[in-house]
Amino acid sequence: MAPELNVSQWFNAPQDLxxxxxxxxxxxxxAFQMLCPGCILEGIPLAKSIHAAxxxxxxxxxxxxxxxxxxxxxTPVSLKxxxxxxxxxxxxxxxxxGPNNIPQTMETYGMRGTPSLILIDPEGELRxxxxxxxxxxxxxxxxxxxxx
Amino acid sequence: MAPELNVSQWFNAPQDLxxxxxxxxxxxxxAFQMLCPGCILEGIPLAKSIHAAxxxxxxxxxxxxxxxxxxxxxTPVSLKxxxxxxxxxxxxxxxxxGPNNIPQTMETYGMRGTPSLILIDPEGELRxxxxxxxxxxxxxxxxxxxxx
Amino acid sequence: MAPELNVSQWFNAPQDLxxxxxxxxxxxxxAFQMLCPGCILEGIPLAKSIHAAxxxxxxxxxxxxxxxxxxxxxTPVSLKxxxxxxxxxxxxxxxxxGPNNIPQTMETYGMRGTPSLILIDPEGELRxxxxxxxxxxxxxxxxxxxxx
Amino acid sequence: MAPELNVSQWFNAPQDLxxxxxxxxxxxxxAFQMLCPGCILEGIPLAKSIHAAxxxxxxxxxxxxxxxxxxxxxTPVSLKxxxxxxxxxxxxxxxxxGPNNIPQTMETYGMRGTPSLILIDPEGELRxxxxxxxxxxxxxxxxxxxxx
Numbered sequence: 001m002a003p004e005l006n007v008s009q010w011f012n013a014p015q016d017l018x019x020x021x022x023x024x025x026x027x028x029x030x031a032f033q034m035l036c037p038g039c040i041l042e043g044i045p046l047a048k049s050i051h052a053a054x055x056x057x058x059x060x061x062x063x064x065x066x067x068x069x070x071x072x073x074x075t076p077v078s079l080k081x082x083x084x085x086x087x088x089x090x091x092x093x094x095x096x097x098g099p100n101n102i103p104q105t106m107e108t109y110g111m112r113g114t115p116s117l118i119l120i121d122p123e124g125e126l127r128x129x130x131x132x133x134x135x136x137x138x139x140x141x142x143x144x145x146x147x148x
Numbered sequence: 149m150a151p152e153l154n155v156s157q158w159f160n161a162p163q164d165l166x167x168x169x170x171x172x173x174x175x176x177x178x179a180f181q182m183l184c185p186g187c188i189l190e191g192i193p194l195a196k197s198i199h200a201a202x203x204x205x206x207x208x209x210x211x212x213x214x215x216x217x218x219x220x221x222x223t224p225v226s227l228k229x230x231x232x233x234x235x236x237x238x239x240x241x242x243x244x245x246g247p248n249n250i251p252q253t254m255e256t257y258g259m260r261g262t263p264s265l266i267l268i269d270p271e272g273e274l275r276x277x278x279x280x281x282x283x284x285x286x287x288x289x290x291x292x293x294x295x296x
Numbered sequence: 297m298a299p300e301l302n303v304s305q306w307f308n309a310p311q312d313l314x315x316x317x318x319x320x321x322x323x324x325x326x327a328f329q330m331l332c333p334g335c336i337l338e339g340i341p342l343a344k345s346i347h348a349a350x351x352x353x354x355x356x357x358x359x360x361x362x363x364x365x366x367x368x369x370x371t372p373v374s375l376k377x378x379x380x381x382x383x384x385x386x387x388x389x390x391x392x393x394g395p396n397n398i399p400q401t402m403e404t405y406g407m408r409g410t411p412s413l414i415l416i417d418p419e420g421e422l423r424x425x426x427x428x429x430x431x432x433x434x435x436x437x438x439x440x441x442x443x444x
Numbered sequence: 445m446a447p448e449l450n451v452s453q454w455f456n457a458p459q460d461l462x463x464x465x466x467x468x469x470x471x472x473x474x475a476f477q478m479l480c481p482g483c484i485l486e487g488i489p490l491a492k493s494i495h496a497a498x499x500x501x502x503x504x505x506x507x508x509x510x511x512x513x514x515x516x517x518x519t520p521v522s523l524k525x526x527x528x529x530x531x532x533x534x535x536x537x538x539x540x541x542g543p544n545n546i547p548q549t550m551e552t553y554g555m556r557g558t559p560s561l562i563l564i565d566p567e568g569e570l571r572x573x574x575x576x577x578x579x580x581x582x583x584x585x586x587x588x589x590x591x592x
Contacts, residue, residue, distance in 0.1 A: 035374075035381045040336060053285045073377030078331075081369030085331045137201045140288025147289075148296045183522075183529045188484060221525030226479075229517030233479045349581045433497045436584025444592045 002027075002118070002126040005064065006096040006104035009076055011083055013091040019124060022060045026146045029118040031064045031095075031106065034074050034082040036114045042133045043115030044086060049136065050143070051090045058147060063092035066106040066114060071097075121146045150175075150266070150274040153212065154244040154252035157224055159231055161239035167272060170208045174294045177266040179212040179243075179254065182222050182230040184262045190281045191263030192234060197284065198291070199238045206295060211240035214254040214262060219245075269294045298323075298414070298422040301360065302392040302400035305372055307379055309387040315420060318356045322442045325414040327360040327391075327402065330370050330378040332410045338429045339411030340382060345432060346439070347386045354443060359388035362402040362410060367393075417442045446471075446562070446570040449508065450540040450548035453520055455527055457535035463568060466504045470590045473562040475508045475539075475550065478518050478526040480558045486577045487559030488530060493580060494587070495534045502591060507536035510550040510558060515541075565590045 004019055019027060030047035032039035044063075051061040067074045076094055083092060095103035109118065112131045119128035119142055128142055152167055167175060178195035180187035192211075199209040215222045224242055231240060243251035257266065260279045267276035267290055276290055300315055315323060326343035328335035340359075347357040363370045372390055379388060391399035405414065408427045415424035415438055424438055448463055463471060474491035476483035488507075495505040511518045520538055527536060539547035553562065556575045563572035563586055572586055 035377050037382055049283065049285050053283065053289070070377035070381070073374040078369040078374050081331050081366035085366070086333055135197065135201065135288075136284035137197050137288040140283075140285040140290075141201070141292035142288075144289035144292035145296070147293075183525050185530055218525035218529070221522040226517040226522050229479050229514035233514070234481055345579065345581050349579065349585070431493065431497065431584075432580035433493050433584040436579075436581040436586075437497070437588035438584075440585035440588035441592075444589075 001124050002120040003105075003108045005029075005093055006108070007093040008096045009094040011076075011080060011092045011094075012089055013093075017060075017062070017091055017093070019120065022120075023124055024122050025058060025060045026054075026122060026143055027060045027062060027118075027120040028143065029062050029064050029120070031066045031109075031111055031114055031116040031118065033067055033069070033114045034065065034079055035070060038133065039115045040086070043117070044088065046117075046134070046136060046139065047090065048088065050139065053140070054143065059143060061090040063088065063090060064095055064105060065092060066095040066103050066111065066116075068102050068106060068113075071101065119143065119146060149272050150268040151253075151256045153177075153241055154256070155241040156244040157242040159224075159228060159240045159242075160237055161241075165208075165210070165239055165241070167268065170268075171272055172270050173206060173208045174202075174270060174291055175208045175210060175266075175268040176291065177210050177212050177268070179214045179257075179259055179262055179264040179266065181215055181217070181262045182213065182227055183218060186281065187263045188234070191265070192236065194265075194282070194284060194287065195238065196236065198287065201288070202291065207291060209238040211236065211238060212243055212253060213240060214243040214251050214259065214264075216250050216254060216261075219249065267291065267294060297420050298416040299401075299404045301325075301389055302404070303389040304392040305390040307372075307376060307388045307390075308385055309389075313356075313358070313387055313389070315416065318416075319420055320418050321354060321356045322350075322418060322439055323356045323358060323414075323416040324439065325358050325360050325416070327362045327405075327407055327410055327412040327414065329363055329365070329410045330361065330375055331366060334429065335411045336382070339413070340384065342413075342430070342432060342435065343386065344384065346435065349436070350439060355439060357386040359384065359386060360391055360401060361388060362391040362399050362407065362412075364398050364402060364409075367397065415439065415442060445568050446564045447549075447552045449473075449537055450552070451537040452540045453538040455520075455524060455536045455538075456533055457537075461504075461506070461535055461537070463564065466564075467568055468566050469502060469504045470498075470566060470587055471504045471506060471562075471564040472587065473506050473508050473564070475510045475553075475555055475558055475560040475562065477511055477513070477558045478509065478523055479514060482577065483559045484530070487561070488532065490561075490578070490580060490583065491534065492532065494583065497584070498587060503587060505534040507532065507534060508539055508549060509536060510539040510547050510555065510560075512546050512550060512557075515545065563587065563590060 098104040394400040542548040
């Protein structure tokens with residue numbers, strides 16, 4: 001089972017979300033840092049495309065701000081402006097700070113850096129974990145496979 | 149049922165192919181003209197990505213050269229060099245010339261121009277018909293859906 | 297004459313710079329905000345290309361962080377991390393805060409937004425002022441013209 | 445002095461052109477093959493940008509179709525359709541066939557392949573010879589330098 005998210009704050013969400021609440025949908029988690037070039041150039045555009053391509057009652061697109069460096073530079077105040085400027089409208093969670101510099105959800109999932117993309121099936125099982133750039137063709141196929 | 153292809157010549161194929169022979173696989177047909185900018189910039193790269201992303205025992209990627217203009221400029225001699233230069237390695241069929249300027253398979257399928265992308269399921273049913281640029285995310289999802 | 301910059305802080309500069317000190321060189325000023333998508337996707341890459349293409353004893357490439365919105369989100373602390381992550385190595389000035397929300401140099405030059413690109417000739421004359429995306433071909437030509 | 449072009453046919457030109465006739469202008473020659481991917485993706489778009497960016501009474505943009513491979517595939521009939529489809533409106537010369545497979549102008553200039561870009565100053569001197577992809581910033585600067 002995919003471990004629950006540890007979140008300190010949500011943006012673009014009328015209320016806090018949990019993976020448990022999202023059972024029945026495919027959940028796509030885009031883990032990013034707002035000042036990571038690969039996230040800005042590849043990860044966030046991919047997440048926006050996923051959000052636009054699949055109906056929200058079938059696929060839940062979620063951002064996860066996993067700050068593991070430059071913590072003072074990527075605060076929630078800066079993140080809020082980033083989401084506005086880059087027109088990110090899907091829910092985005094701030095990963096809860098952990099001991100050392102790695103936030104808790106990032107640690108639990110063993111993410112190696114940003115961007116990372118996680119796929120969870122409608123039963124709550126962790127089904128894919130990508131690090132770095134991934135092709136839209138492949139992600140489209142993986143999401144559709146979990147939708148069956 | 150997807151109508152059979154009318155082909156005057158094959159490239160990159162050890163023997164002539166028919167849709168009937170391909171039952172059991174998802175068949176993806178990229179209809180293109182070698183001098184159509186949208187085909188060179190979008191359609192052919194997409195087809196090459198599909199060919200690379202899915203195993204060939206599950207998904208058959210096929211090009212279809214549907215020349216409906218500049219017929220003297222896009223002969224099989226020129227097409228052969230094009231396929232070599234653009235590193236197209238999947239089978240490519242030359243659509244058989246028809247009355248007027250429209251080749252026969254293009255006419256049968258009612259294609260509106262190039263690039264067009266056709267999806268056929270493993271039972272031989274026509275399942276999607278796109279004209280123009282399509283997103284990799286969407287095509288990846290459609291192919292995976294037919295693979296179920 | 298190009299008006300002098302009003303700067304509260306410099307990055308990537310061993311000492312504070314003035315336009316007066318730069319007489320004898322073409323000065324290119326890229327005015328940007330670190331969370332402006334057009335700056336990240338077009339303006340900063342152009343500025344990095346200019347910095348790489350022309351010798352630094354002939355052309356001085358300077359960034360100017362002209363924050364006129366989301367002031368709390370684009371502080372010098374965040375800017376420092378941005379410059380590190382996006383590998384910006386030319387000198388970058390923080391435009392000094394002004395009354396209302398417009399910083400002083402931005403106000404003086406009458407800039408309409410970000411990105412803006414300013415060209416100053418070796419005698420200190422303001423010679424071009426672009427707003428928005430500009431072509432590399434055109435900027436290359438304009439810089440070379442001032443170098444004569 | 446830049447050697448004269450050896451041309452078998454012109455497109456997009458009301459009459460045959462010679463370098464001698466073009467004295468007084470900077471001449472930019474884009475040597476290409478219509479089925480060379482680097483030409484289609486980089487060289488031709490650059491040439492179109494140059495043609496659009498500089499006034500035609502100052503800068504003469506000329507294409508040169510230097511076919512050194514797949515000769516049967518890239519005939520003037522196919523080239524004509526290519527120029528139409530890719531909206532190339534500047535004059536294009538067909539390099540005259542030579543002994544072996546290398547056309548005559550390509551041989552005379554010692555071009556290593558396609559795309560190649562040649563710059564000639566208003567006095568007819570050969571001033572630059574690039575092979576492969578070149579940056580718009582650099583070419584813009586080089587053209588402007590010759591315009592002085």
